[in-house]
Amino acid sequence: MAEKKSIVIKLKYPTGQMPGKKIPAPKTVTEWNYKRIAFAVGGIAALAALAMYFFSSDPQKTAVGKVASVPVANNAPVITSEVVQKKDTATEASKKKVIRVQLTSKIVNSEPVGEISLPLKAGEKKPVPVYFFAELADMKGQTVYHEWLLDDKLISKKTVNISDKTWRTSSRQMIAYTTNSNWAVRLVDEKGQVLNEKKFTVILDK
Numbered sequence: 116m117a118e119k120k121s122i123v124i125k126l127k128y129p130t131g132q133m134p135g136k137k138i139p140a141p142k143t144v145t146e147w148n149y150k151r152i153a154f155a156v157g158g159i160a161a162l163a164a165l166a167m168y169f170f171s172s173d174p175q176k177t178a179v180g181k182v183a184s185v186p187v188a189n190n191a192p193v194i195t196s197e198v199v200q201k202k203d204t205a206t207e208a209s210k211k212k213v214i215r216v217q218l219t220s221k222i223v224n225s226e227p228v229g230e231i232s233l234p235l236k237a238g239e240k241k242p243v244p245v246y247f248f249a250e251l252a253d254m255k256g257q258t259v260y261h262e263w264l265l266d267d268k269l270i271s272k273k274t275v276n277i278s279d280k281t282w283r284t285s286s287r288q289m290i291a292y293t294t295n296s297n298w299a300v301r302l303v304d305e306k307g308q309v310l311n312e313k314k315f316t317v318i319l320d321k
Contacts, residue, residue, distance in 0.1 A: 209310055210310050215249065218246070218248075218313050225283045231315075236320035237319075241320075243290055245287070245288050247288075249283070251284070260275065264298065270288070273286040299312060
């Protein structure tokens with residue numbers, strides 16, 4: 116009796132498929148990292164706010180306690196509060212070196228004798244002498260000036276060279292009555308700073 120032989124039939128199917136069944140196409144699933152998204156959005160918002168601040172801020176604004184240097188027409192220098200403060204301090208220090216000032220009608224041994232009565236009485240044809248006395252300290256080697264003014268116009272100017280630590284000086288002006296009656300005499304240092312000033316009015320001596 117002949118031996119029976121088994122026949123094996125192999126079938127090949129396309130990859131991803133099974134006999135009698137279709138495998139659905141793969142789906143793409145997107146997962147969102149919300150923390151990273153929030154961080155990125157926050158960073159962009161911060162950069163935008165910073166840019167708006169710089170572009171919209173006033174260029175003249177400065178930090179507290181600072182003074183902005185604003186261009187001035189005709190190239191005029193800008194004086195800051197710090198410069199003004201230093202100048203005022205120097206002026207006050209110079210004024211403290213003036214020990215005495217006095218308007219008098221007479222000087223004896225470099226000292227004033229009495230004070231004149233104000234308003235000053237003077238005649239049209241009979242002028243009266245007025246002395247301006249000043250005593251200074253710690254100004255050795257410097258120069259000061261006595262300036263006499265009538266209605267803000269300089270009438271005379273005396274130069275005083277200081278040769279000692281303490282120095283007394285005086286100047287005289289003959290004053291007559293005129294329609295212009297507002298006088299002033301002032302003590303000025305070599306930098307043009309007024310160290311002291313005396314004002315007085317002249318009336319007709321009848």
